[in-house]
């Protein structure tokens with residue numbers, strides 16, 4: 328399918344299917360199976376995967392343009408396929424063996440194989456390089472022991488991309504490898520779905536590895552080490568999409584806050600005609616446009632880097648993710664303010680989105696970590712200049 332046709336289809340799907348089903352999703356804490364099937368049918372699991380593996384092979388810029396559309400609906404829909412299209416498939420594409428790509432990528436593109444990305448641990452969050460999960464070679468196998476935390480889609484996943492220490496004596500980033508662990512492997516168990524502040528219907532659970540034995544062929548790329556590099560490949564793809572998600576969510580919030588401000592009157596005047604309310608709408612619009620431009624620019628730089636085989640524009644991606652996630656929280660806060668007391672009551676999109684958008688400042692690298700990484704790179708560039 329051409330990109331333009333896909334964009335139009337996704338726009339219609341968002342308007343006619345995803346948005347109308349949001350409240351049901353929130354009430355039942357589950358994306359209906361029929362909608363997941365429709366997401367597969369229109370190719371949402373396939374956008375980042377090459378045609379050779381049954382995907383749509385859209386550029387990062389095209390993926391971002393699509394993300395601006397479908398994330399105008401609840402961000403929970405995106406969470407269902409985000410770990411597959413970004414974190415897992417992209418690491419596999421760049422670092423997997425041919426056999427691993429053949430085994431997993433066609434199923435991922437079809438939405439039949441959900442990937443879960445297992446990096447974070449109870450004692451290793453922002454400092455992922457301090458992870459302690461071990462995968463120890465034993466003959467033709469690796470035996471995995473450890474606990475992962477907040478693993479999105481773990482209850483639904485067919486495969487886990489697990490970052491674990493294959494060199495038990497190593498510290499820091501070295502000695503960490505990536506392994507593909509099929510769900511159902513003895514020794515792998517998934518914890519209960521925790522209640523969260525927002526994004527109800529998305530599942531981010533603990534995952535336990537207890538003498539979980541996988542064949543040596545599960546090692547991504549067939550070589551020990553480099554696990555964090557593979558993880559970062561997926562993370563940088565996902566961060567770009569999170570920035571785009573913040574744009575989509577902010578666009579929706581602006582529509583909702585503006586509609587409310589037009590119909591609500593106080594002092595005989597619609598809120599929409601009051602200067603201090605207009606300032607909030609204007610600031611939200613301007614900041615959303617700025618993030619949109621930053622995200623598209625980062626996506627284009629991403630595409631150039633992939634085409635030229637140069638390093639990904641990690642600082643531009645970090646800046647878009649950082650600015651976008653802080654921006655959408657400000658927009659959500661203004662939207663609640665414009666609604667007044669109604670914004671504090673449940674049962675409307677703005678209140679739900681105020682909670683949902685809070686996550687974007689925390690996952691895929693919290694804001695403080697993005698600030699640190701951006702500043703380090705800016706300083707290093709000046710020192711080299």
Ligand SMILES: Cc1cc2nc3c(=O)[nH]c(=O)nc-3n(C[C@H](O)[C@H](O)[C@H](O)COP(=O)(O)OP(=O)(O)OC[C@H]3O[C@@H](n4cnc5c(N)ncnc54)[C@H](O)[C@@H]3O)c2cc1C
Pocket residue numbers: 410443444445446447451452453454476477478479480523531686689690691692693694695696699
């Ligand atoms: C809903 C949800 C889904 C998730 N999905 C996944 C997933 O699918 N797979 C996965 O592997 N992980 C996942 N995560 C984990 C997520 O990436 C981490 O929560 C995140 O990296 C932060 O780690 P932490 O929660 O341990 O916080 P911490 O690292 O303990 O940080 C706590 C606070 O300290 C700040 N901080 C930390 N280090 C520094 C520093 N050097 N300088 C300044 N401030 C600092 C942070 O910014 C934050 O504000 C998910 C998390 C959530 C909440």
